[in-house]
Amino acid sequence: MSRKSEARERASQRAVIDIGSNTVRLVIYGGPPRAPTVLHNEKVSARLGREMDETGKMPTAAMEQAIGALRRFRILIEDHGITDLQTVATAAVRDASNGKAFLKQVAALGLNPRLLSGEEEARTSASGVIGAFPGAYGVVADLGGGSLELVSIEGGKSHHGVSLPFGTLRLPDLRAKGSAKFKRTIHSALAKVGWASAHEGPLYCVGGTWRAFAAYAMREAQIPLTDPHGFVLSSEDAMRLAKKVARTEPATLSAIEGISSMRAAALPDAAAMLKVMLGELNPDGLVFSGWGLREGLLYNTLSEIEQAKDPLIDSVIAFAGPRNGAVTEATRVAAWTAPLAHGSGHGSERLRVAAAMLSLSLARIEPNRRVSQAREWALDKRWVGIDPTGRAILAAALLGSCGQKEIPADLATLADEPQLHEAMGWGLAIRLARRMDAGSGTAALTSSLEQDESGIVLTVTPDRADIVGESVRKDIAALGNWFGCDAEVAIGDNLSR
Secondary structure (H helix, E strand, O other): OOHHHHHHHHHOOEEEEEEOOOOEEEEEEEOOOOOOEEEEEEEEOOOOOOOHHHHOOOOHHHHHHHHHHHHHHHHHHHHHOOOOEEEEEOHHHHHOOOHHHHHHHHHHOOOOEEEOOHHHHHHHHHHHHHHHOOOOOEEEEEEOOOOEEEEEEEOOEEEEEEEEOOOOOOHHHHHHOOHHHHHHHHHHHHHOOHHHHHOOOOEEEEOHHHHHHHHHHHHHOOOOOOOOOOOEEOHHHHHHHHHHHHOOOHHHHHOOOOOOHHHHHHHHHHHHHHHHHHHHHOOOOEEEEOOOHHHHHHHOOOOHHHHOOOHHHHHHHHHHHHHOOOHHHHHHHHHHOHHHOOOOOOOHHHHHHHHHHHHHHHOOOOHHHHHHHHHHHHHHOOOOOOOHHHHHHHHHHHHHHOOOOOOOHHHHHOOOHHHHHHHHHHHHHHHHHHHHHOOOOOHHHHEEEEEEOOEEEEEEOHHHHHHOOHHHHHHHHHHHHHHOOOEEEEEOOOOOO
């Protein structure tokens, strides 16, 4: 990376310190404002809220541990030269009788902490979900160590917002009072927020414990994803799994990939609460979000113009651009392949642009690594603005661009066969475009691709006729075979546009 690039990267860095009931965390972000990428993520499990219900105070040892972590975080922030820093505190500090004294210690470090009210915490988490899922409509449920925040979202805005004392540090004691008391207490609290049960749409689940629940569900269903962000679960499956997890020992849960020992310890109690929530709120399924409070803080600082950007395209531009996946060339390639896109009803245009950018980047990787990288980029990398079906479509397109002509069986757990078949066809067409110009960007300007009832026709201008060598003819033939039609090359000036 050049010095100018390093300077730009440092200038774009921003950070959030989140002083929560369970952990104290520093996250340093880089990348584009609309799609920030995590450069550093560090937490200390101080568990400030662990004795709140008994003493009403944060333990002295926990506060000392938290302050020690904050001292380290301050040095890291100074080392990175970060000036865009937000420090927030939530439920434990908000509810503790010694919360104000603790915040004075934090302020003495020069971190300028902001104490969020319950509603502010709920609405900020909702902003993170709105940023991650443009057009999101439903209820956000953010489960932290000290509280459960509920807030409705609609039209890019959050409405209502409440904080309930059902964090993962409090649920064990509540559940120890007996199943009937546990259910009655949660049911009574949820009955007072009628707007949540009346609001249509899914429940957007925010927080590490919910993501651990998603990891459990993904492993059980053998879903080929490692990132739970965007994973969708029906209410029926969620209830079935919640009943099962609520009876499972933490040691069994921690043996599952994607579930840490800390999350495993909290998961049975959270699952028991989820059973009550599903019965009371009756959501249209669950959607798991990797974005929440911290990303909401960043999203809220953006202008309306920035907020309106597509986070998937913005994040792929940031990732693929330095790897020869320029958005200008990718947009041309996506437009060139448009005649083969029959409209899957799943945002095919933006997915084709993303696939084109990533495909151009794959071409710079050693051939023996392209297929594995294609799968990893599509299925494992943290993208926002895309759901599991979109990931599978993206994977099929990238595999097609690598010359693959067989749809992996595991992708069928995420998308329908017609969607995957068309997407792999996009990839084969993108591969043909690369073959036509070796990535120089001239194919979209000097040739065209058409498909009608008679088949597929690649038309090339006369001055470029010699570009149609054996490899190009093989690729156009493969494209015809894939779509089950004739495919031919024509030389002429009548390019379709």
